[in-house]
Amino acid sequence: MKRILVGIKRVVDYNVRIRVKPDASGVITDGVKMSVNPFDEIALEEALRIKERGAAEEIVVATVGPADCQQQLRTCLAMGADRALHVQADGVIEPPVAARALLKLIEREQPFLVILGKQAIDDDNSQTGQMLAALWQRPQATFASKVELDGEKARVTREVDAGLETLEIDLPAVITTDLRLNEPRYVKLPDIMKAKKKPLETLTLGALGVEQRQRLKLTRFEPPPPRQKGVKVKDAAELVAALKSKGIL
Amino acid sequence: MSQRILIVAEHDGTHLNPSTAKCVTCATGIPHGEITVVVCAADSSAVASQAAALQGVARVLAVNHPANAHLLAAALAPQIAAVAGPFTHVFGPSTTFGKDVMPRIAALLDTAQISDIMAVETATRFRRPIYAGNAIVTVEVEAGAKVVGTVRTASFQAAATGGSAPIEQASVNAEIPSHTRFVSVSAAKSDRPDLQTAARVVSGGRALGSAEAFQKTLYGLAAKLGAAVGASRAAVDAGYAQNEMQVGQTGKIIAPELYMAIGISGAIQHLTGIKDARTIVAINKDPEAPIFEVADIGLVGDLFQIVPELERLLG
Numbered sequence: 001m002k003r004i005l006v007g008i009k010r011v012v013d014y015n016v017r018i019r020v021k022p023d024a025s026g027v028i029t030d031g032v033k034m035s036v037n038p039f040d041e042i043a044l045e046e047a048l049r050i051k052e053r054g055a056a057e058e059i060v061v062a063t064v065g066p067a068d069c070q071q072q073l074r075t076c077l078a079m080g081a082d083r084a085l086h087v088q089a090d091g092v093i094e095p096p097v098a099a100r101a102l103l104k105l106i107e108r109e110q111p112f113l114v115i116l117g118k119q120a121i122d123d124d125n126s127q128t129g130q131m132l133a134a135l136w137q138r139p140q141a142t143f144a145s146k147v148e149l150d151g152e153k154a155r156v157t158r159e160v161d162a163g164l165e166t167l168e169i170d171l172p173a174v175i176t177t178d179l180r181l182n183e184p185r186y187v188k189l190p191d192i193m194k195a196k197k198k199p200l201e202t203l204t205l206g207a208l209g210v211e212q213r214q215r216l217k218l219t220r221f222e223p224p225p226p227r228q229k230g231v232k233v234k235d236a237a238e239l240v241a242a243l244k245s246k247g248i249l
Numbered sequence: 250m251s252q253r254i255l256i257v258a259e260h261d262g263t264h265l266n267p268s269t270a271k272c273v274t275c276a277t278g279i280p281h282g283e284i285t286v287v288v289c290a291a292d293s294s295a296v297a298s299q300a301a302a303l304q305g306v307a308r309v310l311a312v313n314h315p316a317n318a319h320l321l322a323a324a325l326a327p328q329i330a331a332v333a334g335p336f337t338h339v340f341g342p343s344t345t346f347g348k349d350v351m352p353r354i355a356a357l358l359d360t361a362q363i364s365d366i367m368a369v370e371t372a373t374r375f376r377r378p379i380y381a382g383n384a385i386v387t388v389e390v391e392a393g394a395k396v397v398g399t400v401r402t403a404s405f406q407a408a409a410t411g412g413s414a415p416i417e418q419a420s421v422n423a424e425i426p427s428h429t430r431f432v433s434v435s436a437a438k439s440d441r442p443d444l445q446t447a448a449r450v451v452s453g454g455r456a457l458g459s460a461e462a463f464q465k466t467l468y469g470l471a472a473k474l475g476a477a478v479g480a481s482r483a484a485v486d487a488g489y490a491q492n493e494m495q496v497g498q499t500g501k502i503i504a505p506e507l508y509m510a511i512g513i514s515g516a517i518q519h520l521t522g523i524k525d526a527r528t529i530v531a532i533n534k535d536p537e538a539p540i541f542e543v544a545d546i547g548l549v550g551d552l553f554q555i556v557p558e559l560e561r562l563l564g
Contacts, residue, residue, distance in 0.1 A: 014518075018383035027384050033302060083529035094361050095352065123379050124498070125364045127352035130322065134356035139323055139429040142349045145492065148509065155432065160345040161501065162261075163436035163493045168319070170428040179482070179499055180492060215361040215394060220387040223523065224378070230545040242546050246530055248507050249563075 002057045004047040005111040005160075006081065007102055007129075008040035010065055010072040011122040020221045025100050027221060032060060036072045039117025041079070042177040045184040046147060054222045055149050058082045058160070060109055064101045068089050077195035078187045084200040092214050095127035097205070103135050111172060113154070118143050118176040122171040130177035139169035143178040252282040252372050255310075257329055257341040257350065258300055262290060262318070265299040267446050268342030268400075270407035272354040275400040276340055277408070278304045278369035285310055285336070287419075289328055291318040299421070301414040309416045319431035320346060326353035327423040333358060336395070337372070343399035344504075362397045363388050367404040377401070380522040381498040403443070403525040404503035436493070444494060447477035449507040449525075452496055456485035456512025456533070456552060463489040466556050467511065473563040479503070481513045497522035512552045515540025532556070 012018065013033040020027050036044075047059045061076040062085040063069045073084040081103065088102045106114065119126035133140035141147075141156035148155040149171075158165045159178045205212050233239045243249040254276040259266035259278040269286065276284050285308045286300040293311040301309045310332060316324045329350075333339050339354060341347035343365045355362040373390045375398065376395060390396050395467035444450065451471040457463040463484065471478045480490035482497055496503060498518040504525035511532045514521060520543055523529060532552050541547045 012380070017517075018380040020384050025379060094270060096356065096359075096361055099356065119499070121381065121498070123361070124381065125366065126348050127355070127362050130349065130352035131356035133323070134326060134353040137426070138351070139426075140353065141429075142322070158345075159492050160434070161493065162434060163491070165434040166432040168430045168432050173428075180486070183564075215391050216363065217389040217391070218386050219374075219389050222385045222387075224382055224385055227524075227543050228528075228545070230541070230543075230547055232541075232547045232549070235548070235550070236555050238547060238564055239532075239548050239555075239559065240562045243507070243528075243530070246528060246545075 003109055003111045004050060004056045004059050004108060005102070005109055005114045006040070006059060006076070007114065007116040008044065008045050008061055008063050008072060009037040009117070009120045010034050010063065010069045011037045011120050012021055014038055014121055014226070020223045024220045024222060027064045034068070035122045036075055037117050038179055039119060039121070040136040042179070042181050043117050044076055044079055044081060045182045046177060049182065050149065050165045056113070056165070060085060060111070062087065062102065062105050064089055064093050064098050064205070073200055074195050075187060077198040077200070078191040079185060086200060086202045087205060087208065088202055089177040089205045089212055091212070092218070093126055093212070093216060094216060095131055097210060097212055098128045099131035099135055100210045101137065101205060101208055102132050104210060106136060113172060114174045116174070116196050118178055122140070129174050133174040136174065139173040141169050141173065142176040143165050145173050145180045147175060147177050147181070252338060253336045254279060254282050254284050254338040254340060255333055255336040256284060256286045257339065257347070258286050258288040259342055259344060260288065260290065260296040261348045262343050265296050266342070266343050266344070267407050268301050268347070268402045269300065271402040271405040272340050272342050272400045273303050273305050273408035274405040275366060275369060276338070279338065279372050283307045287312060287329065289314065289317045289320065290324055291315055297416045299374050301416050302410045302412055303408045304410065304412040305408050306412055307412040308414050309417045311416055312421050314421070314425070316425045320350070321429050321431060322350040322353045323429040324425045325350050326357055327425060328502060329354045329422045330357035331421045331423040332419060333395070338396040338398070340398050340400055343401050347399045351397060351399050357408070358395055358397060360395045362395050362399070363390070363400040364399050366398045367401045381518055382524055383517065401502065403502045441471060442475065442477045444477040444479050445501055445503060448505055449474050449476035450479050450503060450505045451476045451509045451511065452479035452481065452513060453484055453490065453511050454481040454486055454513030457484060457489055460489045466553065470556055470560050473560055474507070476507070481519050484517070509515050510540050510544070511556060513540055514538045515543065524553060
């Protein structure tokens, strides 16, 4: 079966204003809206479009995280994924652990393509896809804004600092998505009902043979230093004067 | 204990990218550190001598291989992993180049990675932004582990030149895969300064209304100021500006002397990209726009009247 594996992460919704706990032990996540990481939604949307074009037969969505992640997996099933895999684990999941867990799922599922978001908007690490590709010893095309499949190969356009770079990669491979790859569809109510009947399998890191190691200690969380309060000017002439007095012009 | 830091050079085959000089400055913050820059290229001679001139660099490793004509993560990572053995730290810039290759290196070395290092506290303790810069976390690496990290370039000045480190040719015993091939890169050529490193940046948002208005309104002002031109995500999504002009959490993170946000409301994701700007000027017709909360100088009004007036005043 021609299968695409999509990795997703449950994160604090991008509209939530982040606040640091007073004891500096983390950020406040209790009672905060959680969502599928926006870049991962783009990854799933791309997989669904590939399937709708007839170039894939099954879309499997996977995540590593606590029991609550099943809400986000259900959202992905409602978007159109065929099956979900939940690797249950509590506590901090560092990218090397997530990558190793996904590698085990690849060995089980034998996808011809793995798509992930380019970064999670909580830790902003941007590591899991690249680490997975390294461990799998397969190509990576990160920050993709266009994906064209052509038999055993893919042509991927990447958003890089200089502009747009195009790579040709052999499949199977890992692709990570940038913002402009596509615009994810909205989930419709009947699809949410249908998603409840789709298969969602729960696994554990232990059963996959992956050690949940935390190698980076997160010792202190702080809010960013505030900027000094600025001044208001009333027209262009005052603006020029203000810039001159600051020595900028 | 002495530390040996390896920095992966970013370059285009002829020029060393300024991001590398910023990594050097970050690395000089590590006590008792000795800095080596590794240049992987098809012909490394020009870039290696630029790296050797950076103050603080003790040694340059030049790795010449035809596969390095374009720097591809899949080809580069095994070469860097092969030379990384004796080093305590492996750093690269947090640019699209470094973000692509460094985690691949970290995985080959079986280590975790610290992304976007903004401050060095000790050889094993660093600070980095998370949640689009809305929180700063202190990260400590377990004792004895190799530290792989990307350096947030906006947090560090470029190292000065004038040094003369020795250049050593290194031959690398690594299997370089052929499963990933470079096809092309298209960059919009412009005479304006580079957005990532410019001292002044004029940036436009959705309020510009069209690609024509974006160009017509901002490019003249940018020329008067000798500024690079940036854009908000909304402006890029609307097609007013190219993707490489995007400033923010998922675009470029910049630290110019002067940042002028014109018709940009100031979403959190945009503010992340400009937090380190020395002076932020905001021009917006909405007095409640969040951009005014971070602006050093705010001007409420119609940008289509203010900007031409500004251009005229600048002579």
